[in-house]
Amino acid sequence: MPTARRHHTVPNFYLKGFATTGAEPTIGTVGLKDGRRFRSATSNATVWRNFYSIVGHPAGEDVFEQALSEIEGKAAGVIRQVAEGVWPLPTEEREILATFIAFQFLRGPDTRASLSQMESGLARVMFTAMGKEGLTREFERMGKEVDEETLDKLLVQAADPDGLKMQTTPLGHIVQILELVPSILPFIIGRPWLLYRFERKTLLTCDTPVSLIRNPNFAEIEMGVGVFTAWGITVPLTRNIGLLLSDPTPTFEGITDEAEKRAVAESNATGVSDAEIPPTTAMAKLFNSHTIANTRQWLFHHPDDVGLVPDELPEPREQEVNFSGQPW
Structure with missing residues (x-):
């Protein structure tokens, strides 16, 4: 396949x-x-192309996409039952729909962006707190040599809210999904x-x-x-x-x-x-x-409901996490 x-x-x-x-x-x-x-x-x-791809996974790079497809298939059957008049749902079907909702809440690019922004913010805080000497020791601990020019550049980027960008990988996102679903499921179900x-x-x-x-x-x-x-x-x-x-x-x-x-x-x-x-x-x-x-x-x-869309719409949301220094 x-x-x-x-x-x-x-x-x-x-x-x-x-x-x-x-x-x-x-x-x-x-x-x-x-x-x-x-x-x-x-x-x-x-x-999105390869949004959930796990490079090198023995079961195939699309193993998580296939797992999501299984969840979706079961949820589609439950939503079809609801559309046909079934309510309340039997316990098993209710659990299926709750699981689908939990995964849907976490699987999107908004969660990926949130994770990336948290990583970026934490990196900026850590780099600034460590300073040049601390960064030097950390790189030495990892067996890497970094010249002073690079260290200075990293510290300048860390001082700029937009200067240091980290990107969460598909695998990092998937790990977070699998860790968080059991935590949020009780507050859904x-x-x-x-x-x-x-x-x-x-x-x-x-x-x-x-x-x-x-x-x-x-x-x-x-x-x-x-x-x-x-x-x-x-x-x-x-x-x-x-x-x-x-x-x-x-x-x-x-x-x-x-x-x-x-x-x-x-x-x-x-x-x-x-x-x-x-x-x-x-x-x-x-x-x-x-x-x-x-x-x-x-x-x-x-397409028949275009009248529901207001003329004034919100700006696209790109910032998911606030690292302003205030409690959040």
Whole structure:
């Protein structure tokens, strides 16, 4: 079997849920960088060459891409069941969809950029703290000789926020995904899942379709939002179906005993708190506004839904990590 070189960071099957039907489904595409609006085949959208390639892997360079394909195949079947009216999901299918959401949250170029920016920031901090003498000793420890001119250049780059750029490799990204999925999965599967089937309203999606909703209690605090602290997580499953992984706090209301809290959490993970909620215009706006705000480069819509795309769009997000010297 030939090695797969074209890797989707958002699966083709998922994008088809927002595209035209037929032999070659197309999806409306909007570029944040230049404002271009055009149709794209779903088979070509979000494709990066060798994005997940592991050079020299004995099972083939595309071993992780093949593993993702297996996860996607199972998730496609579950989303198809939901579209056909199944809800709430049986426990096994719920776990499959939760795993797909966890991988989707971590697999994109935004996570790759975040890792690269963290590596760059940490390298700048370390180089500056070590100084020329410390760098010299470190290179000597590694058995490398570096002249003073190179050391001076490294320190100048370290002093410049844009001067020292590190690039996370596909392997480094994949290792992070595999380490983080077990950590974030409980905060996905342990939330009450609320499903909305829209009839008159429709949904957008983007190159990073798993969006976090900031907890309103922290609105005045300058801090990031993560899977652990988010009030909710929106996942547009198709053009007409939205999944909100909601705040689990109300399910613990009035419970102080830790053993009881654990029992509630385990119960939530089975889907006992899941529900199908009548759709509203406000909820469609919530999904679409968070999708737009979460877009990095490409916003997607069904070609008939071009009216959902506002004239004013956010700038493409390239900076994922802030190393300003302030707490982050």
